[in-house]
Amino acid sequence: MELERYRRQLAMPEIGPEGQRKLAASSVLVVGAGGLGGPLLYALAGAGVGRLRVVDGDTVSLSNLNRQFLFDQADLGRPKAEGAARRLSAFNRDITVEGAAAWLDQTNGAELVKDCQLAVAAVDNLSARLALNAACARQNIPLVNGGVEGWYGSVLAVEFGVTPCLACCYAGTAPEEGGQALGAVTGAVASLMASVTLQMLLGRNPIPGEILLYDGKRLELDRVPVERSPGCPICGTL
Numbered sequence: 001m002e003l004e005r006y007r008r009q010l011a012m013p014e015i016g017p018e019g020q021r022k023l024a025a026s027s028v029l030v031v032g033a034g035g036l037g038g039p040l041l042y043a044l045a046g047a048g049v050g051r052l053r054v055v056d057g058d059t060v061s062l063s064n065l066n067r068q069f070l071f072d073q074a075d076l077g078r079p080k081a082e083g084a085a086r087r088l089s090a091f092n093r094d095i096t097v098e099g100a101a102a103w104l105d106q107t108n109g110a111e112l113v114k115d116c117q118l119a120v121a122a123v124d125n126l127s128a129r130l131a132l133n134a135a136c137a138r139q140n141i142p143l144v145n146g147g148v149e150g151w152y153g154s155v156l157a158v159e160f161g162v163t164p165c166l167a168c169c170y171a172g173t174a175p176e177e178g179g180q181a182l183g184a185v186t187g188a189v190a191s192l193m194a195s196v197t198l199q200m201l202l203g204r205n206p207i208p209g210e211i212l213l214y215d216g217k218r219l220e221l222d223r224v225p226v227e228r229s230p231g232c233p234i235c236g237t238l
């Protein structure tokens with residue numbers, strides 16, 4: 001590991017050499033390499049998270065390029081997972097990046113999350129979020145979830161059996177997603193997700209039992225308490 005790369009963050013008391021070793025020893029699954037996943041992955045790769053597994057079944061299209069800065073025009077039509085792995089490996093050769101060109105669902109979630117310390121949902125649909133939530137619950141792997149719509153975004157950090165899970169928060173509802181997206185907003189929410197992820201890898205959940213809400217139009221940040229659901233089919237018995 002080239003320590004000079006991390007000099008500016010090694011100087012931060014919450015990180016230091018011990019924290020840096022912790023990050024280098026960590027494996028993180030990131031589902032979605034789009035508007036949220038791209039800036040988030042850059043932040044994790046730059047910080048020196050040792051192993052990143054990037055899962056995305058999509059290919060790069062022109063309408064992605066207003067916000068998905070892992071890719072450029074030469075990537076059009078190519079799988080996002082492979083492009084992301086290639087770009088991030090070139091960005092930081094200290095780390096290992098695996099790309100899996102697949103849609104995470106109930107059939108493959110367990111296998112994809114296996115051996116990771118933490119998973120991140122950076123997708124644009126509820127079914128993938130809930131499939132990842134269920135897979136993480138079964139293996140007791142903490143989950144950071146983020147979403148955006150237009151100017152607005154949200155972040156939730158799940159520690160199963162301790163904080164509400166995604167099924168507690170979103171059961172029976174299907175918020176519309178994927179319609180509107182601007183790079184300036186997705187980048188801000190991705191940075192919040194990365195900050196939560198890195199702090200959890202270092203041993204502290206900064207938003208336990210709260211949803212972080214970002215308003216990119218009024219430039220406001222809010223924290224709203226959320227409750228566990230006693231009858232939750234995913235975490236109710238944990």
Ligand SMILES: [Zn+2]
Nearest residue numbers: 165168232235
């Ligand atoms: Zn739950």
